[in-house]
Amino acid sequence: MSQEPHASHEGPIKTPKQLVVAVVLAFVLPILIIVLLVSYVNSASKASAGSTALSPEATAQRIMPVAAVQIKVAAANAGAATGEEVFKGQCAACHEAGTLGAPKFGDAAAWTARISQGVEALYHAALKGKNAMPPQGGGDFNDDEIKRAVVYMANAGGAKFTAPPVVAAAASGADAAASAASAP
Structure with missing residues (x-):
């Protein structure tokens, strides 16, 4: 019988230390990259619609009275106009x-x-x-x-x-x- 050459099915990971490094690189590193990208995108302050609703000016505008009293000095016009x-x-x-x-x-x-x-x-x-x-x-x-x-x-x-x-x-x-x- 002829012997066929046996193909080696060995992977690049040969030791338990290499296995730990591969797991970290395959799972933890992408998650870390995603977290950093999200924090980068959200780091810039952007005004969105309605974001000024709680500003002091907007609050003052909302609680402004409906009417106002004007007091005029009657003696200011001494003579007829x-x-x-x-x-x-x-x-x-x-x-x-x-x-x-x-x-x-x-x-x-x-x-x-x-x-x-x-x-x-x-x-x-x-x-x-x-x-x-x-x-x-x-x-x-x-x-x-x-x-x-x-x-x-x-x-x-x-x-x-x-x-x-x-x-x-x-x-x-x-x-x-x-x-x-x-x-x-």
Whole structure:
């Protein structure tokens, strides 16, 4: 019989020490590499959607009160406001730019039809409101001050109206307070 050469089936691991090294390299090393990769990816701080929800600014925005109280000093305006002052304080926001169909300040063509209705109709429209303009009466200015602003705007548009006279209510109020203080 002929003898066939016997193939050797030996592996690269010949000792128990080599077996331990192979196990470590085959199982522990990949797990260690995966852990290091995950920590590397998560190490950069990235803002995600909604991550600012707990910031102090966001919290302050959420708990902000619905309304606020404004205290205005009534004695700051010692006299009645002129038509120009009222216009700048209340009317200019719409009438400077012509917002929502408001006639622009100084535009004679836009004011002609309104002026022809008369000053009383203009007063009524300003105090009670008309079209997109809200009523101006009862706001920061009294009715006479609103009327002076109406005359100021209409005259800039070509009218020749006379403004309501300035009543010296503040001066008479101060005189009354002085006389009350000097009374025994």
